[in-house]
Amino acid sequence: MAKISKENAEHYHWGDQCDGWHLVKGQELSVIHERMPGNTAEVRHYHERSRQFFFVLSGQAMLEVDGVRNVINRQEGVEVPPGVKHQMKNEGAEDVEFLVISQPTTRGDRIQEN
Template sequence: MMWTPTKAGPETSTLQPRTTFPMRESPDQHEAPAIARAEPATHYTWGDGCDGWRLVESTKLRVREERIPPGGAEPPHLHRIGRQTCYDLSGTLTVHLPGETCRLRNGDLLYVPAGVAHEVRNDADVPVRFLVTTTPAIAGDREETGCQRAPSSSGKPGSPRR
């Protein structure tokens, strides 16, 4: 993150938000308001035609916007420490959990606790866009479970992720 201190007044904060791509923790670890936007500089690809944008990248919190085309998916996996949320922006996001399948639609949010295996996929005919948050965001915390992937509505397993 980039930090822009200002003089404090009765109706002002001591820090002004500044747009950065992606937002990162400052060297002194102080938090301040910041604005992030999905831009080409933060774009990455994964799987077969899936897209992602890094919005916030810190050890305390990771926020990404992701897009899965019809039929796309990621292998079943879990995070030993990180807790995740998936917030559906558009389309229908299918999430397979142990013993349960959730279908998120625009405005739905799913919380996945640490240690819970899950598979995210798009079984619909249109792309799905969603936000993923992870806290804390620790490198190497994602572990494929080796479970068999759930078939899509077409009966085919989805494409692998990263």
């Protein structure tokens, strides 16, 4: 097993100038390191099967979960069960970096809110 980091992980862009790095990319488990610049947000959505855990590494994020705003500071996290609508936002000016741990993977399991 080789060590994995942002420097050698598979990288992708999403949303408005956001980055993601696949640290673990399996069917049963996904671990992604993500970066959101200031004043960005993902689309509100939910997953039918996947349970997720969002853990902030640096900065401050706001994770809305089923209508409840959760401010997540560095070294804090929030779990999102399957079927629950949620939206990650960076409402500040500084970048926020966080881990998204999903079990099973969210590939093919994302339903966006209309």
